[in-house]
Structure formats: structure tokens, C-alpha cells
Amino acid sequence: MIESLVKPVSNLIGKFVKDKDLQAQLDHELSTLFHQANLAQIEVNKIEAQGKPFQRNWRPSVGWICSFALAYHFILSPIIEVIIKVSGAQIDMPEFDFSQLSAILMALLGMSGLRSYDKMKKTDTKK
Known part of the structure; x- marks a missing residue:
């Protein structure tokens, strides 16, 4: 799922950044940010699932x-x-x-x- 989000942004960045090493670094950082956001959402979901019935x-x-x-x-x-x-x-x-x-x-x-x-x-x- 992360790849489907990163690829379009990576293609857009690739139009402006011609250095392949910099492009790879930016792609990695972008993937890391999306991954961290997903992990944060997972933690929120865990907390909500453990909450009281109204919270769930x-x-x-x-x-x-x-x-x-x-x-x-x-x-x-x-x-x-x-x-x-x-x-x-x-x-x-x-x-x-x-x-x-x-x-x-x-x-x-x-x-x-x-x-x-x-x-x-x-x-x-x-x-």
C-alpha cells in the first residue's frame, strides 16, 4: 500500500531532481514518513480498540x-x-x-x- 502512495510522489520528484542518488534518498525518506504515519495510526487503532465501549x-x-x-x-x-x-x-x-x-x-x-x-x-x- 505504501508503494502505491510513494510511487506517484516519487515520479513527481523525479521530474525536478536529476541526481539519482538524491532521488533515491528522497524516495527512502518519503517511504519512511509514510511508514511512520501508518505505525502511528496502528497505535491509535490499538488504543481505541482497548478503550471503553463508547470509545470503540x-x-x-x-x-x-x-x-x-x-x-x-x-x-x-x-x-x-x-x-x-x-x-x-x-x-x-x-x-x-x-x-x-x-x-x-x-x-x-x-x-x-x-x-x-x-x-x-x-x-x-x-x-
């Missing part, structure tokens, strides 16, 4: 909350509005600002998409 489960809970809000906005709210109109009741439904929710939801879906891509490519994400 905040991502799934955000996903469920966003899923419920999405269902409310596009399914439940229109049904409730129709029921209110048919019944003749004079109840105003609260406004629902979908812009903030959509930003969070799109970020979660993007992460899910990356995870699905990893599974399709059979990437070992346990490393």
Missing part, C-alpha cells in the same frame, strides 16, 4: 445516527406530512437542514467505499 463504537453509532436521519428525511418525514394533511391536523413539521448531515454522511460513505474497494482487491487491511 463511536464510528458505528455515527453511521446508525446518519442512517436514521437519512431515513427520516427522505421516508418518514414525507409520510408523516401526508398523514397530517389527510387527517386535517394543523401541525407544522420542524425544518430539517440536510446540508450538515449530508457532509458527514458522504464522508462515511466515502470511507465505506474505500473499504469495499479494499475487499474487492483482497487487500490485507490487518497489517
Whole structure:
């Protein structure tokens, strides 16, 4: 995985650095930085996994909350509005600002998409 990140940057550096030894040194330093970042993320993941249930489960809970809000906005709210109109009741439904929710939801879906891509490519994400 690191190679897939380093190679494009290395190719870009290669356009500006003509000295092959310097290029190799910069490539090595870049690989080292990516590796250190991955190790740091692994440590964060270990700490989160050892935490209390709320610390471990905040991502799934955000996903469920966003899923419920999405269902409310596009399914439940229109049904409730129709029921209110048919019944003749004079109840105003609260406004629902979908812009903030959509930003969070799109970020979660993007992460899910990356995870699905990893599974399709059979990437070992346990490393």
C-alpha cells in the first residue's frame, strides 16, 4: 500500500531532481514518513480498540445516527406530512437542514467505499 502512495510522489520528484542518488534518498525518506504515519495510526487503532465501549463504537453509532436521519428525511418525514394533511391536523413539521448531515454522511460513505474497494482487491487491511 505504501508503494502505491510513494510511487506517484516519487515520479513527481523525479521530474525536478536529476541526481539519482538524491532521488533515491528522497524516495527512502518519503517511504519512511509514510511508514511512520501508518505505525502511528496502528497505535491509535490499538488504543481505541482497548478503550471503553463508547470509545470503540463511536464510528458505528455515527453511521446508525446518519442512517436514521437519512431515513427520516427522505421516508418518514414525507409520510408523516401526508398523514397530517389527510387527517386535517394543523401541525407544522420542524425544518430539517440536510446540508450538515449530508457532509458527514458522504464522508462515511466515502470511507465505506474505500473499504469495499479494499475487499474487492483482497487487500490485507490487518497489517
